[in-house]
Amino acid sequence: xxxxxxxxxxxxxxxxxxxxxxxxxxxxxxxxxxxxxxxxxxxxxxxxxxxxxxxxxxxxxxxxxxxxxxxxxxxxxxxxxxxxxxxxxxxxxxxxxxxxxxxxxxxxxxxxxxxxxxxxxxxxxxxxxxxxxxxxxxxxxxxxxxxxxxxxxxxxxxxxxxxxxxxxxxxxxxxxxxxxxxxxxxxxxxxxxxxxxxxxxxxxxxxxxxxxxxxxxxxxxxxxxxxxxxxxxxxxxxxxxxxxxxxxxxxxxxxxxxxxxxxxxxxxxxxxxxxxxxxxxxxxxxxxxxxxxxxxxxxxxxxxxxxxxxxxxxxxxxxxxxxxxxxxxxx
Amino acid sequence: xxxxxxxxxxxxxxxxxxxxxxxxxxxxxxxxxxxxxxxxxxxxxxxxxxxxxxxxxxxxxxxxxxxxxxxxxxxxxxxxxxxxxxxxxxxxxxxxxxxxxxxxxxxxxxxxxxxxxxxxxxxxxxxxxxxxxxxxxxxxxxxxxxxxxxxxxxxxxxxxxxxxxxxxxxxxxxxxxxxxxxxxxxxxxxxxxxxxxxxxxxxxxxxxxxxxxxxxxxxxxxxxxxxxxxxxxxxxxxxxxxxxxxxxxxxxxxxxxxxxxxxxxxxxxxxxxxxxxxxxxxxxxxxxxxxxxxxxxxxxxxxxxxxxxxxxxxxxxxxxxxxxxxxxxxxxxxxxxx
Numbered sequence: 001x002x003x004x005x006x007x008x009x010x011x012x013x014x015x016x017x018x019x020x021x022x023x024x025x026x027x028x029x030x031x032x033x034x035x036x037x038x039x040x041x042x043x044x045x046x047x048x049x050x051x052x053x054x055x056x057x058x059x060x061x062x063x064x065x066x067x068x069x070x071x072x073x074x075x076x077x078x079x080x081x082x083x084x085x086x087x088x089x090x091x092x093x094x095x096x097x098x099x100x101x102x103x104x105x106x107x108x109x110x111x112x113x114x115x116x117x118x119x120x121x122x123x124x125x126x127x128x129x130x131x132x133x134x135x136x137x138x139x140x141x142x143x144x145x146x147x148x149x150x151x152x153x154x155x156x157x158x159x160x161x162x163x164x165x166x167x168x169x170x171x172x173x174x175x176x177x178x179x180x181x182x183x184x185x186x187x188x189x190x191x192x193x194x195x196x197x198x199x200x201x202x203x204x205x206x207x208x209x210x211x212x213x214x215x216x217x218x219x220x221x222x223x224x225x226x227x228x229x230x231x232x233x234x235x236x237x238x239x240x241x242x243x244x245x246x247x248x249x250x251x252x253x254x255x256x257x258x259x260x261x262x263x264x265x266x267x268x269x270x271x272x273x274x275x276x277x278x279x280x281x282x283x284x285x286x287x288x289x290x291x292x293x294x295x296x297x298x299x300x301x302x303x304x305x306x307x308x309x310x311x312x313x314x315x316x317x318x319x320x321x322x323x324x325x326x327x328x329x330x331x
Numbered sequence: 332x333x334x335x336x337x338x339x340x341x342x343x344x345x346x347x348x349x350x351x352x353x354x355x356x357x358x359x360x361x362x363x364x365x366x367x368x369x370x371x372x373x374x375x376x377x378x379x380x381x382x383x384x385x386x387x388x389x390x391x392x393x394x395x396x397x398x399x400x401x402x403x404x405x406x407x408x409x410x411x412x413x414x415x416x417x418x419x420x421x422x423x424x425x426x427x428x429x430x431x432x433x434x435x436x437x438x439x440x441x442x443x444x445x446x447x448x449x450x451x452x453x454x455x456x457x458x459x460x461x462x463x464x465x466x467x468x469x470x471x472x473x474x475x476x477x478x479x480x481x482x483x484x485x486x487x488x489x490x491x492x493x494x495x496x497x498x499x500x501x502x503x504x505x506x507x508x509x510x511x512x513x514x515x516x517x518x519x520x521x522x523x524x525x526x527x528x529x530x531x532x533x534x535x536x537x538x539x540x541x542x543x544x545x546x547x548x549x550x551x552x553x554x555x556x557x558x559x560x561x562x563x564x565x566x567x568x569x570x571x572x573x574x575x576x577x578x579x580x581x582x583x584x585x586x587x588x589x590x591x592x593x594x595x596x597x598x599x600x601x602x603x604x605x606x607x608x609x610x611x612x613x614x615x616x617x618x619x620x621x622x623x624x625x626x627x628x629x630x631x632x633x634x635x636x637x638x639x640x641x642x643x644x645x646x647x648x649x650x651x652x653x654x655x656x657x658x659x660x661x662x663x664x665x666x667x668x669x
Contacts, residue, residue, distance in 0.1 A: 068462075120649035121642060122599045128586060129642035136634025144631070252466055265460045301474025308453055308467035315458035 015262040015274040017314055022281040025288055032291040039168035043175065047161070048239065049283035050174035051076075051232040055254045056261070056279035057185040057272055058228025061221035063258055066201040066267030067116060067123035069222060070251045071130035072229045075108055077247030078138045079233030081146045084242040088148040097154070101230050108134070109226025113219030123222075131251070139244070146242050158238020174235050181231065185272045197221060201267020256307050257282045262314050348604075352596050352611040355644070359615050363622035372625050379621055380501040386617035388505035389564055391610065393588035394595075395509070395516050396560025398609045399553040401592050402520070404533040404601025405454055405461040407554065408585050409469035410561040413443050415579040416472055417565020422485025422575030429488045439562045446472070447558025451551030469585075476577040483574035495570030505567050512563065516606040525552055533601025590641050591616055596648060615640075 029036050036042065055072055062069040079101050086097045112130055116123045161172035188194050199207040200214040208214045236246060255265075261278030263270030285306065289299050360374075367374040393410050400407045417439045424435035446468065453464035497504045520526035528549045531539040540546045568579050595612030597604025619640065623633045 115642060115646065119646040121645045122593075124599055125590075125593055125645045126642060128590065129638035132634045132638030132641070136631040136636075136638065139631040140629055140635065256463070256466070259460070259463050265462055295478060297477035298474050300470040300477070304467040304470030304472075304474065307463055307470070308457070308459055311459045311463050311467075312453065312457035315460075 015271050017310065018261045018274050018277045018281055021260070021310060022277055022284060025281060025284040028288050029284065029291055032288070036287070036291070040170065043161070043168050043170055043172055045283070045287060046178070047158075047172035047174045049280055050172070050178040051158075051235045051239070052250075052254065052257060052283055053178050053276045053279040054181055054228050054235070055232045055250070056257045056275045057182060058225040058232075059254045059258050060185070060261075060263060060270070060272045060275035061197060061224045062123070063255070063263055063265060063275075064201045064267050064270060064272075065197045065218045065221045066204060067218060067221070068127060068255070068265075069112065069225045070124065070127040070255075071108065071112060071134060072225060072232075072254060073247040073250035073252075074131045074134040074138075075105065075226060075229040075247070076233045076236060076250055077245075078134045079105065079230055080237040080242055080246045081138050081142055081244075083154060083233070083237055084146055084148040084150055085142060086148070087151050087154060089151060091151045091153055094151045094153040098234070101233065102227065105226040105230030105233075106223055107226075108229075109223035110219065112226070113222030116222065117215035117218050144244075146244055148242075150237055150242060154234070155238035158235040158240075174239070177231065177235070181228070182273070182276055185276075189272050193217060193220070198268060201269075203268070253282060254279070256303075260307060260310050348596050349608050349611075352594075352608045352615075356611045356615050356618070359618050363618055367622060367625050370626055374622065374625060377501050379625055381498065381503065382624065383614075383617050383621040384498075384501065384506045385503050386620055387610075387613050388503060388509045389567055390584065390587050390591055390616065391506070391509040391613045392512065392560050392564035392567065393584055394591040394609050394613050395513050395606055396557035397585075397588040397592050398595070398597055398604065398606050399516070399520075399529060400461070400557045401589070401597050401599060402529050402533045402601055402604060403550050403553045404536070405550060405553065406465060406589070406599075407447075407450060407557050407561075408462065408465040409446065409450065409472060410557065410564070410588060411580040411582065411584040412469045412472035412476065413446055413558050413561035414565040414568060414584060415476055415577050416446075417443050417562040418568040418572070418579060419476070419480055419484055419565075419575030419577060421566050421569040422483075422487050422573075425485065425487055425491065425569075427486035427488055429490050432488065432491050435491075436566065439566055440559055443558045443562030443565070444555050447555035447561075448551060450558065451554035454554065455547040455550045469580075473580065476580070480575070480577040483572070483576050485569075485575040487569050487573050487575075492570050492573055495567060505570075508563075510610070512560065513606050513610050520605060525549060529553055530602055533603075535602070587616065590637075594641060594644050 036045070055076070059069055059072060082104065083097055083101060086100065087093045108130065112123070112126055115121050115126045157173045157177060161170040161175070163170055165171045189198070196207065196212045196214075197217045197220075199210070199212055200217055204214050233247070240246070257279035258270075258275045259265060259278070260281055261270060261274035261276070263275050263278075282303075285303065286299070289296075289302065294302070364374040367379075373379070393414065397407060397410065420442050421435045421439050424438045425431050450461075450465050450468055453459045453468070454461045457464075459467075494504060494508075499507070520529065528539070528544045528546075529552075531542065531544055532546050532549045536546055539549075564584070565579075569575055591612040592604075592609050593599060593612070594615055595604065595608030595610070597608060616637070619637065620633065623630075623636070628636075
C-alpha cells in the first residue's frame with residue numbers, strides 16, 4: 001500500500017508528469033493507428049526524435065545550472081551549413097570536417113559560457129547575441145544560401161542503421177547515439193560535476209560559499225550544450241539534408257521540451273531523463289498531430305496550449321511541498 | 332562625512348545610469364556620422380534622419396511595453412504575434428471605412444489587452460514561468476494567424492495610413508506618438524502608485540507582497556499594458572502596409588524589443604531601469620541600422636554586429652553594477668509560483 005502511494009507520489013511530481021503525458025500521447029497515437037508500434041515505424045520515429053532528445057540533454061545542463069541557451073538552433077544550422085560547405089561532396093573530408101565541427105561547437109559553448117560567467121552578462125542576452133552573430137555570420141559566409149553538399153559517410157549516422165535486425169528491421173545509428181549520450185548524461189549528473197551543477201542552479205551563492213567552482217561548471221554546461229548541438233547538427237544534416245532553414249526556432253522547441261520534463265527555468269530542479277522524455281513527448285505530439293490530420297498551421301496553437309497547461313500543472317504540484325516551512329511563508 | 336554623502340552619491344549613480352546611455356547614444360551618433368562621412372555620405376542628411384526616426388517608432392512601442400514587464404521581472408515573448416494579430420484586427424475592422432477607425436482602434440486595444448491579461452493570469456495565477464507562458468501564448472497566436480489568414484487581409488483607409496507616412500519636417504508622426512507614449516510611461520512609472528509597485532515587485536516579489544502590495548495585480552497590469560503597446564505597434568504596421576499582415580511576426584520583433592530594453596539599462600532581473608533608457612536603447616539600434624544601411628554593409632553583417640554590440644553593452648553595464656547584481660540569484664523564479 002505504502003509502496004503504491006510512493007509510486008503515485010513519484011508519478012505526480014513534476015518529473016513524473018512528463019511520463020504520464022508521454023504515455024497519454026502514445027495511447028492517443030495507438031488509438032488512431034496501432035501500426036505505429038510495429039518495429040520499423042517506431043524505429044523511424046525514434047530516428048527522427050533523436051536530435052531533439054540529444055539537444056534536450058545539452059539544454060538541460062545549461063538550464064539546471066540556472067541559465068538559458070538560445071543559440072542552439074542557430075548553432076545547429078551553422079554546423080550543417082559548415083559541413084556542407086567544407087565537405088563539398090568529398091568522402092575523404094568527412095572525418096576532418098567532423099573534427100572542425102566539434103571544435104566549433106566547443107568554441108561557441110565556451111564563448112557563451114565565458115561571456116556569461118566572466119563578464120556577468122545574463123545568459124539570455126549572451127545567447128541571444130550569439131544567435132544573431134551565428135545567424136548573420138553563416139549567411140555572410142555562404143552569401144545567403146548554403147552551398148556544397150554532404151558526403152555519404154557524413155549522412156550515415158542520421159539516415160542509416162544496422163540492417164536486418166529481427167522485428168525492428170533497421171536499428172538506426174541515431175537511436176544508438178541517442179541512447180549512448182543519454183546514458184552518459186544520466187551518469188554525468190550523478191557525478192561530482194552533476195551535483196555541483198545542480199547546486200549552482202539551486203543557489204549559486206551557497207554553492208560558491210561551499211567551495212564549488214560555480215563559474216567553471218556553468219561554463220562547462222554551455223560547452224556540453226554546444227557539443228550536443230554539434231551532434232544534433234550531424235544527425236539532422238544526415239536525416240534532412242542541407243537548407244538555410246535548418247535549426248530555425250529549434251531553441252524554443254528544445255527549451256519547451258526541457259520544461260515539459262519538469263525542469264524549472266532558473267535551475268536546481270529536474271532530472272535529465274525527464275528532460276529527454278520531454279523531447280520525446282514533443283516529437284510524439286507532432287506525430288499525433290500527423291495521425292489526426294490536423295492542419296499543419298494549427299499545430300503551434302495546440303503546442304502552445306499544451307506547454308502552458310503542462311507547466312501550470314507542474315507549478316501547482318511544486319507549490320505544495322514548498323509551503324510546508326510555515327515560518328518563512330506568512331500568508 | 333562619508334555617511335552623510337552617501338544618499339547624494341547614490342542618487343548620482345542612478346542618474347548617471349540613464350545619462351550614460353544617452354552618452355552612448357551620442358557616441359554612436361558621432362562614430363556613425365564619422366564612419367558615414369569617410370564614405371562620402373552624410374548621416375544627418377534629411378533622408379537618413381527620416382530613416383532613423385522611422386525605425387525608432389515600431390520597436391519603440393514594443394520596447395516601452397516590454398520595459399514594464401521586464402521591470403516586474405517578467406518577460407513577454409508574444410509581442411510580435413500580438414502586433415501581427417492587431418494589424419489584422421485593425422485592417423479588417425476598418426475595411427476601408429473612415430468612420431470605423433475609432434472602432435478599430437478600440438478593438439485592437441481590447442484584443443491586445445485581453446491577450447496581455449491572459450499572459451498575466453498564466454504568470455501570476457497559474458504560476459507558469461513568464462518565458463514559457465508568453466512563448467506559449469505566442470505559439471497559440473501563431474497557429475491562429477497561420478490558419479485563419481493565408482495572406483494580407485482587410486483594407487486601411489488612406490486617412491489612417493497617414494499615421495504611417497506623414498511627418499513634421501523630418502520627424503514622422505508615428506515617432507511623435509511613440510515619444511508621447513514613452514512620456515506617459517515615464518510619468519506612470521514615476522508618479523503613480525502602480526508604477527512604484529512595479530519597481531517593488533521586480534526588486535523582490537516576496538518583500539513586495541509582505542509590504543502589502545497586491546503583486547498579482549501589478550504583474551497583470553504590466554502584461555496588459557505591454558500587450559496594448561504591442562497593439563499600437565500593430566496599428567502602425569497596418570498603417571504602413573495598408574492591410575493587415577500575419578507575416579509581420581516573422582521579423583522577431585520581440586527579440587529586438589528585449590535587446591533595446593536591455594541596451595537601455597533595464598535589468599533583466601527586474602526592479603531597476605526605466606523607459607527613458609529604453610528610448611535611448613531603441614535609438615541606438617535605429618542609428619546602427621541606418622549607419623549600416625547608408626554604408627551598404629551586407630545585411631547579414633548587420634546581425635553579426637548587432638549581436639556583438641548587444642553583448643558588449645550588457646557586459647559594460649554588468650561591470651558597473653557588478654557589486655550590486657552579483658549578490659542576487661539569477662532567475663529565482665521559485666517565489667513566483669505561489
